[in-house]
Amino acid sequence: MLKKNIIIFLIPLFMAVFILSNPIKSLAAKKITFIKLKIPFAVEVPDGKWIDPWKNACEEATITMIDQYYQGKNKLTNAEAKKLMLPIFTLENELFGFNKDTNAEETMQFINKFLSFTATIKENPTLDEIKNELMVKRPVISMHYGFELNNPALRFRQDGSSYHMMVISGFDDAKKEFIVQDSGNPKGLDFRYKYDTILKTLHDFDRITGQANGPARVLFTEPKTLVKVQNGKRIYLISKTQKQYIAHPDIFKKRGWKWANVKIVNKELLNTLTSGEPIWQ
Incomplete structure (x- = not known):
């Protein structure tokens, strides 16, 4: 039963990962002639000084x-x-x-x-x-x-x-x-x-x-995806099948991450992922 539940929890989380990781066949089949992603622009010299x-x-x-x-x-x-x-x-x-x-x-x-x-x-x-x-x-x-x-x-x-x-x-x-x-x-x-x-x-x-x-x-x-378990204090950064523990709240501020982007996942699902190096800075 536990194994069955884990599979059920795996499906919704990794469905999004699969879609992002694989070109969508319907898009490839459809002739798309124009794309413009809205990227936040940054100039390499923010103060205008080439130093x-x-x-x-x-x-x-x-x-x-x-x-x-x-x-x-x-x-x-x-x-x-x-x-x-x-x-x-x-x-x-x-x-x-x-x-x-x-x-x-x-x-x-x-x-x-x-x-x-x-x-x-x-x-x-x-x-x-x-x-x-x-x-x-x-x-x-x-x-x-x-x-x-x-x-x-x-x-x-x-x-x-x-x-x-x-x-x-x-x-x-x-x-x-x-x-x-x-x-x-x-x-x-x-x-x-x-x-x-x-x-x-x-x-x-x-x-x-x-x-x-x-x-x-x-x-x-x-x-990647920011996740935590329900009522859990630890937040992880997930990349494919790996999780990295975010070691300090200040890291969110340093990297410009948003707490609102953290998703809730099942504990059994999180335990199936391999542990990468913790993020300390």
């Missing part, structure tokens, strides 16, 4: 935008974005020993460890693969050789890496354009690049050469 660490903060701005999107926000002030981004530099320094030019692997590692969504690397993505993610409302993180984006609003030094990261948040088949959130451009909200421009400039940062000349990579994303 360290902000002048290389396109990665931090990108993951902040998606983190807040998955938490239900659709707008960020410069002050809010700055407050959310600042702790990321510290955590990156602790995790990697640096915070500049985090590549696909490093960015994925940081996201999966600290943020409210997960990321997986997709190498040599096709146009349809990126569009499929957007059709199920999952923004895509893209890495680029910035000079070839040919955008005069982006400030790349001639002797720099020209590495750039953006949020792909939509597409427009009529104009053959991706809609992006380009944090390096103060007017980067819902900015547009041609399909060919995005796909041809995809290059990960190569830690050995110090240049954006690595393979064509993007990060596919999906949300």
Whole structure:
């Protein structure tokens, strides 16, 4: 009987996870020609000053935008974005020993460890693969050789890496354009690049050469879930089949999480999940 009850409780919680984790066939079958996700935009220099660490903060701005999107926000002030981004530099320094030019692997590692969504690397993505993610409302993180984006609003030094990261948040088949959130451009909200421009400039940062000349990579994303049991005090962050205990209430404030997003789940269900590393900061 207990086993049967566990199965019954498993079905409703993981139904949502399944839908978010798998392209919906009915959407794929239907010809969708335009998508624009409402992503809260953040510029990488919230104070407008191109100084360290902000002048290389396109990665931090990108993951902040998606983190807040998955938490239900659709707008960020410069002050809010700055407050959310600042702790990321510290955590990156602790995790990697640096915070500049985090590549696909490093960015994925940081996201999966600290943020409210997960990321997986997709190498040599096709146009349809990126569009499929957007059709199920999952923004895509893209890495680029910035000079070839040919955008005069982006400030790349001639002797720099020209590495750039953006949020792909939509597409427009009529104009053959991706809609992006380009944090390096103060007017980067819902900015547009041609399909060919995005796909041809995809290059990960190569830690050995110090240049954006690595393979064509993007990060596919999906949300995690905040849960607790009825009358329980412990809150967990669930990612697929793993749970992570949130060790202190202040973590909610630091990460901009909302108590209202915490879902109640059955204790037996929670016990079926493997325990990951507790979240302490």
